[in-house]
Amino acid sequence: SQKIEQNSEALNIQEGKTATLTCNYTNYSPAYLQWYRQDPGRGPVFLLLIRENEKEKRKERLKVTFDTTLKQSLFHITASQPADSATYLCALLKNTDKLIFGTGTRLQVFP
Amino acid sequence: EAGVTQFPSHSVIEKGQTVTLRCDPISGHDNLYWYRRVMGKEIKFLLHFVKESKQDESGMPNNRFLAERTGGTYSTLKVQPAELEDSGVYFCASSQFEAAGSPLHFGNGTRLTVT
Numbered sequence: 001s002q003k004i005e006q007n008s009e010a011l012n013i014q015e016g017k018t019a020t021l022t023c024n025y026t027n028y029s030p031a032y033l034q035w036y037r038q039d040p041g042r043g044p045v046f047l048l049l050i051r052e053n054e055k056e057k058r059k060e061r062l063k064v065t066f067d068t069t070l071k072q073s074l075f076h077i078t079a080s081q082p083a084d085s086a087t088y089l090c091a092l093l094k095n096t097d098k099l100i101f102g103t104g105t106r107l108q109v110f111p
Numbered sequence: 112e113a114g115v116t117q118f119p120s121h122s123v124i125e126k127g128q129t130v131t132l133r134c135d136p137i138s139g140h141d142n143l144y145w146y147r148r149v150m151g152k153e154i155k156f157l158l159h160f161v162k163e164s165k166q167d168e169s170g171m172p173n174n175r176f177l178a179e180r181t182g183g184t185y186s187t188l189k190v191q192p193a194e195l196e197d198s199g200v201y202f203c204a205s206s207q208f209e210a211a212g213s214p215l216h217f218g219n220g221t222r223l224t225v226t
Contacts, residue, residue, distance in 0.1 A: 004153070011216065013222060030214040031212070034212075034214065036217075041219065042219050042220075043115070043202050043204070043217030043219045043220055044154070044202075044215075044217045045217070046214035046215065049212055051212065075224070083192050093207075093212070098156045098159065098167060098169075099146075099155040099156060099171075100156070101153045101155070102153060103152070103153045104153070111181070
């Protein structure tokens with residue numbers, strides 16, 4: 001069955017460092033991959049989308065890579081800040097709008 | 112612009128009762144989705160409306176769940192009768208375009224507790 005794995009363990013990093021979150025998938029060939037941020041008690045908020053023919057996408061301090069051979073996406077936050085602390089979700093889809101989510105990784109940035 | 116709004120934010124009901132969740136999408140968004148997150152699990156797709164039509168309802172768990180979107184504006188999701196395993200957070204999302212890969216705009220969810 002299709003499976004999306006994100007680190008279930010929380011990622012704790014110091015302010016100013018680069019946070020790297022991993023999203024691995026199996027038994028799936030997505031056309032698109034999206035990353036969302038979710039704060040406690042709130043809904044997911046869209047951050048970035050990357051297509052299968054794109055290797056890398058950037059937006060301000062965020063960078064996403066997509067390796068369809070490794071079946072992996074990496075999500076980087078450079079110069080991390082305490083305000084970046086949240087749960088980050090990756091989500092995959094093919095040529096429909098049915099997103100398949102990972103369980104998310106909680107990021108904690110401490111001063 | 113106003114975001115996706117969901118009502119109520121919390122609901123506690125007893126097993127066997129009925130609950131109706133409401134979602135108001137962003138104005139002009141034809142696509143409306145329902146998702147659900149049960150404790151400790153990932154967010155899972157329930158169904159997708161395009162305007163008033165159900166495009167995909169493959170994620171609906173069983174016939175105790177009924178979703179409607181009369182008039183193609185707001186949507187309701189009714190659970191009747193509720194079971195303990197229905198507890199979780201129900202998210203609604205909308206998007207402007209049907210094209211694959213369009214970002215979804217989520218509401219803050221309705222936390223449903225069935226006791």
